[in-house]
Amino acid sequence: MSRGHYLDEMRRKFLAGIGVPKPAPFVPDEFQKEAISSVANSVDTLVVAPTGSGKTFIATEAIKAFMLLGLRAVYTTPLKALSNTKYNELKKMFEPQYKVGLLTGDRKIDTEAQVVVATTEIYRNELYKSSERSSLVVLDEVHFIADSQRGPVWEESIILTPSSSTLLMLSASISNAKEIAEWIEEVRGKPCRIITKQDRSVELRFGFLHPDLGVLPLTDDRGRILKEVLHYYGSSDLDSTGMRLRGGKFSRPRKGKRGWRKKRR
Ligand SMILES: Nc1ncnc2c1ncn2[C@@H]1O[C@H](COP(=O)(O)OP(=O)(O)OP(=O)(O)O)[C@@H](O)[C@H]1O
Ligand SMILES: [Mg+2]
Numbered sequence: 001m002s003r004g005h006y007l008d009e010m011r012r013k014f015l016a017g018i019g020v021p022k023p024a025p026f027v028p029d030e031f032q033k034e035a036i037s038s039v040a041n042s043v044d045t046l047v048v049a050p051t052g053s054g055k056t057f058i059a060t061e062a063i064k065a066f067m068l069l070g071l072r073a074v075y076t077t078p079l080k081a082l083s084n085t086k087y088n089e090l091k092k093m094f095e096p097q098y099k100v101g102l103l104t105g106d107r108k109i110d111t112e113a114q115v116v117v118a119t120t121e122i123y124r125n126e127l128y129k130s131s132e133r134s135s136l137v138v139l140d141e142v143h144f145i146a147d148s149q150r151g152p153v154w155e156e157s158i159i160l161t162p163s164s165s166t167l168l169m170l171s172a173s174i175s176n177a178k179e180i181a182e183w184i185e186e187v188r189g190k191p192c193r194i195i196t197k198q199d200r201s202v203e204l205r206f207g208f209l210h211p212d213l214g215v216l217p218l219t220d221d222r223g224r225i226l227k228e229v230l231h232y233y234g235s236s237d238l239d240s241t242g243m244r245l246r247g248g249k250f251s252r253p254r255k256g257k258r259g260w261r262k263k264r265r
Pocket of ligand 1: 050
C-alpha cells in the first residue's frame with residue numbers, strides 16, 4: 001500500500017463515527033439527576049465530570065428550579081466568548097418567559113434580568129461593589145481556581161458569594177475535588193456536595209492538523225507517532241513533554257552532558 005493510501009486509511013479510521021448522532025429520546029444521566037436535586041435543595045454542589053458529559057444541563061435545570069421559585073441566578077464563565085455563547089443559549093431556552101441578561105467587560109444587557117450570564121471576573125467585581133444578591137450562582141469551568149494568575153478570582157467569588165446563595169460549580173478537570181470541597185465548606189460554613197462521573201461519554205482521540213496533509217491521527221496502530229508529524233517538527237528541538245527531537249526522531253536528551261538528570265551520588 002502506498003504511503004498516501006495508508007494515510008487515507010488511517011484518517012478514515014481516525015474520523016470513523018464522528019458526526020451528529022441519530023436522534024434519540026433525552027434521558028438524563030444519574031449524575032445529572034443527583035446534581036440537580038442537590039442544587040434544588042440549596043446545597044452547594046461541585047460537579048466533576050469529563051468534557052461533553054452534559055454539565056450544562058445540570059445548570060439549566062437548576063436555573064429553572066430557582067426561577068420557578070421566583071429566585072434569580074447568575075451563570076459565570078471564564079471567557080467573554082463563552083459568556084456570549086451561553087447568553088445566546090440561555091436566551092433561546094428561557095425567553096420570553098424569563099429575561100436573560102449579559103454582563104462582561106464589553107457588554108451590559110438587561111443586568112437586572114432573572115438570569116444573568118457574566119464573566120467570573122465581572123461577577124467577582126460586582127460582589128465587591130454592591131449588595132445585590134443572586135440565589136443560584138453557577139461557576140462554570142471552576143478548575144480555573146488552580147490558575148496561578150486568575151485563580152484568586154474564583155476563590156474570592158466563592159468566599160464573597162453570600163452563604164444564603166447556592167453555588168453550583170462545574171468542571172471536567174479537578175483532581176482534588178475533596179480538598180476543594182472541604183475548603184469551600186470551611187469558608188462558606190455549610191456543606192458542599194461532590195458529584196463525580198468517571199467514564200467518558202465522548203471518547204478522546206488524539207489527532208494532528210498537518211498543514212499539507214490535513215487531519216491525521218497522532219499515532220499509528222502500534223502507538224508510534226506518525227512520521228509525517230515527526231518530519232513536520234523535524235526542525236524544532238523539543239516537544240511539549242520534554243522529549244528532544246533529533247533527526248526526525250523522538251529521543252531523550254543525552255544524559256550527563258547538560259545535567260538533565262543529576263548524577264546519583
Ligand atoms: N443525558 C444526556 N444524554 C445525551 N446527551 C446529553 C445528555 N446531557 C447532555 N447531553 C448533550 O451533551 C452535549 C455536551 O454537553 P455539555 O456542553 O453540557 O458538556 P459539558 O459537560 O459542559 O462539557 P465541557 O466540560 O466540555 O464544558 C450537549 O450537546 C448536550 O445536549
Ligand atoms: Mg461545559
